[in-house]
Amino acid sequence: MGAEEDKQKSIPVLPWMRSPIDVSSFDECPLTLLPCIDPRLKVALENMEISSLFPVQLAVWQETIGPGSFERDLCINSPTGSGKTLAYALPIVQMLSTRSVKCLRALVVLPTRDLALQVKEVFSAIAPAVGLSVGLAVGQSSIADEISELINRPKLQLGVSFDPEDFLPELQSSVDILVATPGRLMDHINNTKGFTLEHLCYLVVDETDRLLREAYQSWLPTVLQITRANDESFLPCAQTFLPSPFSLKTIRRSGLERGFKGKPYPRLVKMVLSATLTQDPSKLAQLDLHHPLFLTTGQKRYQLPEKLQSYKLFCESKYKPLYLVALLQSLGEEKCIVFTSSVESTHRLCTLLNSFDNLPFKIKEYSGLQRQSVRSKTLKAFRKGDIQVLVSSDAMTRGMDVEGVRSVVNYDMPAYIKTYIHRAGRTARAGQTGCCFTLLREDEVKRFNKLLRKAENNSCSKYSLPSSCIEPLHSVYESALEKLKETVEMETSRKRKTGFKSSLSGERK
Numbered sequence: 001m002g003a004e005e006d007k008q009k010s011i012p013v014l015p016w017m018r019s020p021i022d023v024s025s026f027d028e029c030p031l032t033l034l035p036c037i038d039p040r041l042k043v044a045l046e047n048m049e050i051s052s053l054f055p056v057q058l059a060v061w062q063e064t065i066g067p068g069s070f071e072r073d074l075c076i077n078s079p080t081g082s083g084k085t086l087a088y089a090l091p092i093v094q095m096l097s098t099r100s101v102k103c104l105r106a107l108v109v110l111p112t113r114d115l116a117l118q119v120k121e122v123f124s125a126i127a128p129a130v131g132l133s134v135g136l137a138v139g140q141s142s143i144a145d146e147i148s149e150l151i152n153r154p155k156l157q158l159g160v161s162f163d164p165e166d167f168l169p170e171l172q173s174s175v176d177i178l179v180a181t182p183g184r185l186m187d188h189i190n191n192t193k194g195f196t197l198e199h200l201c202y203l204v205v206d207e208t209d210r211l212l213r214e215a216y217q218s219w220l221p222t223v224l225q226i227t228r229a230n231d232e233s234f235l236p237c238a239q240t241f242l243p244s245p246f247s248l249k250t251i252r253r254s255g256l257e258r259g260f261k262g263k264p265y266p267r268l269v270k271m272v273l274s275a276t277l278t279q280d281p282s283k284l285a286q287l288d289l290h291h292p293l294f295l296t297t298g299q300k301r302y303q304l305p306e307k308l309q310s311y312k313l314f315c316e317s318k319y320k321p322l323y324l325v326a327l328l329q330s331l332g333e334e335k336c337i338v339f340t341s342s343v344e345s346t347h348r349l350c351t352l353l354n355s356f357d358n359l360p361f362k363i364k365e366y367s368g369l370q371r372q373s374v375r376s377k378t379l380k381a382f383r384k385g386d387i388q389v390l391v392s393s394d395a396m397t398r399g400m401d402v403e404g405v406r407s408v409v410n411y412d413m414p415a416y417i418k419t420y421i422h423r424a425g426r427t428a429r430a431g432q433t434g435c436c437f438t439l440l441r442e443d444e445v446k447r448f449n450k451l452l453r454k455a456e457n458n459s460c461s462k463y464s465l466p467s468s469c470i471e472p473l474h475s476v477y478e479s480a481l482e483k484l485k486e487t488v489e490m491e492t493s494r495k496r497k498t499g500f501k502s503s504l505s506g507e508r509k
């Protein structure tokens with residue numbers, strides 16, 4: 001990605017990106033002053049203890065429900081923790097609140113299952129208030145269970161034998177809004193009877209730069225293809241004459257007017273978001289955006305949360321774990337995430353920390369080396385506060401929103417500013433304060449300073465730990481290293497025995 005960042009520097013910015021709406025010129029807006037909000041949604045928000053909209057939420061509201069009226073597709077670049085989820089969820093739910101027939105009209109795609117679960121929670125907190133249902137397609141349950149949640153099958157009538165395939169027109173969506181990961185979405189598109197995106201009105205691509213980095217079974221071209229103009233292919237067919245009062249058809253015609261020529265109408269409205277939105281024209285072109293409007297915060301492309309305090313902590317590489325333990329001890333028992341540079345070092349560091357005797361906090365690993373079920377269990381325990389320190393690799397943590405994370409530690413210096421932003425952004429969310437500590441060797445300092453200069457709000461103070469915190473740890477460290485050696489040997493022989501199919505196998509992200 002270093003090469004990617006260098007490449008981006010030389011890429012000319014797209015014309016529509018040169019005159020963005022600056023979100024930082026917006027203030028928070030109390031719900032009582034928010035124009036047009038459905039009173040039922042206002043109550044739902046108040047039940048979530050939300051009394052005002054954050055700036056990015058107000059800016060998006062204006063371009064969707066307000067005067068902008070969803071006329072343009074939105075590209076939103078807004079810092080971590082600034083409330084992007086509600087920024088898109090609220091207008092979509094408000095727009096769909098007047099629908100009369102239930103069918104799948106909004107699709108939100110996210111790169112990971114835990115993230116999708118998190119976003120579904122936000123929709124589930126507001127959508128039922130206006131009679132809308134939200135579904136999840138992430139592979140958390142069996143495909144059969146998921147299908148029964150998403151598709152409404154006609155009930156068996158007494159004494160009538162029934163083959164669902166004979167009644168295809170009556171299979172209906174049970175949900176108005178679907179939150180999905182790309183893989184499971186493709187499974188449903190390809191294999192689930194009655195699952196259709198033909199009526200889709202809204203597509204949200206959250207964590208866009210991450211999703212556009214990989215093809216994920218070509219989910220994006222597939223979704224765009226399904227929602228293209230279909231008026232020519234709409235010829236009366238046998239199905240049209242079936243006596244089904246429920247069959248619903250969305251016809252998208254090809255636009256003829258200037259600016260709409262060849263584009264499907266009604267069109268699929270798109271909202272794409274990230275805290276580090278790509279500016280690469282070839283990547284953005286994949287989204288086939290309609291007169292895109294760019295919303296961003298501040299002058300620089302990368303923004304750190306306003307109330308984040310960044311610190312650098314110099315240490316000898318030989319004693320890095322000691323500095324980490326001393327730092328964690330000085331932070332007390334509040335939740336903290338420690339980032340390393342790879343899944344292997346995450347596992348090793350977590351094992352080492354757990355080999356220290358009498359640490360006053362519970363430490364667990366969270367990485368792509370683990371099974372999804374293990375990861376989800378760990379995340380749940382971390383949210384509850386049963387675990388205080390999460391040792392993590394990068395891949396899984398984008399967008400993760402855990403209340404009460406006061407500090408983030410970069411045990412390994414991030415190589416790119418984007419990585420720093422997503423890691424640090426696990427704290428200082430929703431206007432709260434938070435600290436990000438980076439452990440640095442002498443030879444890393446120059447590179448780290450250069451990296452931070454790419455972001456706004458980048459001041460970074462030196463943090464020192466008194467030697468009285470470090471010295472007593474030396475002897476404990478020796479025995480922890482011994483224990484680590486034993487554990488690694490045990491794991492290696494276990495892996496050999498089970499032919500590498502131990503609990504640590506699975507996706508390696």
Ligand SMILES: Nc1ncnc2c1ncn2[C@@H]1O[C@H](COP(=O)(O)OP(=O)(O)OP(=O)(O)O)[C@@H](O)[C@H]1O
Binds near residue numbers: 054
């Ligand atoms: N208007 C609001 N008032 C109070 N809290 C809010 C409001 N909007 C969102 N929040 C809270 O702010 C936190 C961050 O929101 P969210 O996860 O949507 O941020 P984000 O911008 O998507 O961050 P990231 O880029 O890291 O994914 C959440 O805990 C959410 O509940």
